[in-house]
Amino acid sequence: MKGLFPLVTLFAAGLIGFGAISPASHSSEKNTGYIIGEQAADFRLKNYDGTYVSLSDYKDARGFIVVFTSNHCPYAEAYEDRLISLHRKFADKGFPLIAINPNAPEANPGDNAQANMAKAKEKKFPFPYLSDSLQHVFPRFGASRTPHVFVLDADRIVRYSGTVDDNAEIPSRVKKRYVEDAVHKLMVAEDPMPSTTKTVGCKIRLVPRDSITGKVKI
Amino acid sequence: MQSLFPSLLILVFALWSAPLAAQEKAKTAERYKVFDTYDELDAHLGKYAGQTLVVNFWATYCPPCVKEVPYFNELQEKYQSQNLKVVMVNLDFKSQLKVRLDKFLDDHSLNLEIVVLADQDADAWVPRVVADWDGGLPFTMVLQKGNIKDTHRAEFENFEDLEKFVKPFLGPKPVVVAKRRR
Numbered sequence: 001m002k003g004l005f006p007l008v009t010l011f012a013a014g015l016i017g018f019g020a021i022s023p024a025s026h027s028s029e030k031n032t033g034y035i036i037g038e039q040a041a042d043f044r045l046k047n048y049d050g051t052y053v054s055l056s057d058y059k060d061a062r063g064f065i066v067v068f069t070s071n072h073c074p075y076a077e078a079y080e081d082r083l084i085s086l087h088r089k090f091a092d093k094g095f096p097l098i099a100i101n102p103n104a105p106e107a108n109p110g111d112n113a114q115a116n117m118a119k120a121k122e123k124k125f126p127f128p129y130l131s132d133s134l135q136h137v138f139p140r141f142g143a144s145r146t147p148h149v150f151v152l153d154a155d156r157i158v159r160y161s162g163t164v165d166d167n168a169e170i171p172s173r174v175k176k177r178y179v180e181d182a183v184h185k186l187m188v189a190e191d192p193m194p195s196t197t198k199t200v201g202c203k204i205r206l207v208p209r210d211s212i213t214g215k216v217k218i
Numbered sequence: 219m220q221s222l223f224p225s226l227l228i229l230v231f232a233l234w235s236a237p238l239a240a241q242e243k244a245k246t247a248e249r250y251k252v253f254d255t256y257d258e259l260d261a262h263l264g265k266y267a268g269q270t271l272v273v274n275f276w277a278t279y280c281p282p283c284v285k286e287v288p289y290f291n292e293l294q295e296k297y298q299s300q301n302l303k304v305v306m307v308n309l310d311f312k313s314q315l316k317v318r319l320d321k322f323l324d325d326h327s328l329n330l331e332i333v334v335l336a337d338q339d340a341d342a343w344v345p346r347v348v349a350d351w352d353g354g355l356p357f358t359m360v361l362q363k364g365n366i367k368d369t370h371r372a373e374f375e376n377f378e379d380l381e382k383f384v385k386p387f388l389g390p391k392p393v394v395v396a397k398r399r400r
Contacts, residue, residue: 073279074279074310074314145353163340166339166341166342167339168311168338169336170338173338178341194341197340197341198341198352198353199352199353200353200355202279
């Protein structure tokens with residue numbers, strides 16, 4: 001079978017650059033978030049129970065598993081139980097999981113405060129489930145869809161960004177546990193490998209704004 | 219004669235219903251192929267190397283994707299004669315096809331080739347499509363002879379937007395030969 005994408009292979013191997021023959025692209029995904037090795041700023045977001053949560057609240061944390069997730073995305077739902085397992089496994093070891101819903105409730109009522117509370121209670125989340133409804137935090141991380149995981153170390157340095165593992169649909173067929181492996185590496189002061197993975201999920205729903213005035217449309 | 223009537227009735231019913239059932243079965247069987255690995259999808263797309271191939275990655279849980287599906291349907295219909303092939307690669311979970319994709323297809327009258335990619339190892343297959351694609355949906359690319367000519371990493375605003383993206387790569391319009399009058 002003749003390979004379908006020989007050009008892309010060359011491209012990936014770095015044999016050709018962004019020249020005339022490289023595929024053009026109309027990208028709307030300008031990722032300006034943290035790069036690996038960059039320190040994440042702390043945040044203060046409202047939890048589903050009405051309290052506020054910041055990373056600095058966790059005095060003994062050796063790191064964090066920050067997950068941008070949502071209520072109805074099939075990928076997010078597929079990972080709910082695995083997020084709970086990750087928290088149960090690592091919170092006591094100094095790596096609590098913090099879930100954040102980045103979707104704008106104006107764009108998607110299924111991600112409003114009430115829905116977040118319903119989800120957290122239904123699944124008995126043992127971790128905070130915060131709302132980034134004003135959408136100030138996820139752009140800093142460069143999250144583009146749900147679920148998207150960031151593993152931070154004790155100094156809030158981003159050490160891993162990407163997906164949880166290599167099989168969203170069928171947990172029993174998972175072979176590569178990226179987040180788990182990343183946390184294990186941090187525990188022994190090593191660099192996660194890989195430090196980034198590609199994610200498939202649901203695009204984060206933005207606050208609808210008027211294209212001319214920039215004001216929020218409701 | 220009287221005793222024959224019920225069996226005749228059954229016979230008539232069987233003759234009438236059997237092809238219908240078969241038709242119904244064929245309809246669902248042909249709605250879409252499911253590929254468990256990216257290699258299978260790659261091989262399948264390779265069959266269209268002789269055409270201008272437009273590939274769209276989408277899912278029913280992606281609202282902007284759903285919105286633009288009819289534009290692709292219109293594109294396929296309008297440019298069929300100019301050697302255009304559109305393949306819609308659906309990324310819904312295999313275990314949810316009945317409740318998601320089948321329902322979507324029930325609600326939309328589409329004359330499009332739809333395939334399902336059930337390869338779950340996104341980190342492995344996403345970069346094989348285009349090295350710098352981050353897996354965000356929708357994603358559209360146009361290929362000729364297996365080479366990617368252009369990519370579009372957002373939804374199309376409308377049909378014209380999609381048409382403008384594909385037009386540079388379309389084959390010539392078929393020459394219409396006027397029928398001679400006798």
